Amino acid sequence: MKRPSSRTSGLSVRANKVIAAPAAAVFAAWTEPRRRSRWLAGVQITIRAARAPGAIQLTCDDDNTDIEVRLAPRGRNQCAVTVHHTRLASAQMVAERRHCWKEMLRGLQQYLERPA
Numbered sequence: 725m726k727r728p729s730s731r732t733s734g735l736s737v738r739a740n741k742v743i744a745a746p747a748a749a750v751f752a753a754w755t756e757p758r759r760r761s762r763w764l765a766g767v768q769i770t771i772r773a774a775r776a777p778g779a780i781q782l783t784c785d786d787d788n789t790d791i792e793v794r795l796a797p798r799g800r801n802q803c804a805v806t807v808h809h810t811r812l813a814s815a816q817m818v819a820e821r822r823h824c825w826k827e828m829l830r831g832l833q834q835y836l837e838r839p840a
Contacts (some may be wrong), residue, residue, distance in 0.1 A: 734789075734811040737818045741805050745836040747777040747797040750805060753779050753836060754793055763835040764828055781788035787817075789828075805829060 743750055753759045755774050768785035781794040789811040796804040808827065809818050 728749075734813060735815065735818050736808060736810040736812060737825065738809075739807045739829055740766075740823065741800065741829040741833055743800060743803050743805060743833045743836055744815070745803055746801055747795050747803040749836055750832075751777045751780070753832060763831040767828070788830045793801045822833050 733773050751774075753763065755771060755776075767839075769782045770785055770790065771780065771782050773781040777797065778795050780795075782791040782793070783789070784791060785840075790810060792808045792810070794806040796806075798804055807825050809825065812821060
C-alpha cells in the first residue's frame, strides 16, 4: 500500500469542462498572468510546473493546497479541462472548492469562447 505524501494528503475535488478552444489557447489562459487575470481574478496561485499543452501543477497561495490541471485536446478547436484540487482540510472546503471551480471553469469558457 502506498503511503500518502505530504503533497497529496487530505481531501480532494475534481471539476471538468469541455471548452471550444484549442488546447494551446487554454494552456495560455492558465499560464500567462495577464490572460489568467481575465477569468481567475482574485485567486493567487504559483505555477510549480507546466508542460504544454497538457499539464499544469499549481499551488493555491491562500491555503497552500495543490491544483493539477490536465488539458486533453479534442480535435482542433476543443479541449477538455480537468482540475484536481488536493490537500483540502475539510468537507466544507471540498464543497466550497467544488462550487468555486464550477464557476471558475465557466468563466474560463466564457473568456475563451467570446466572439473575437
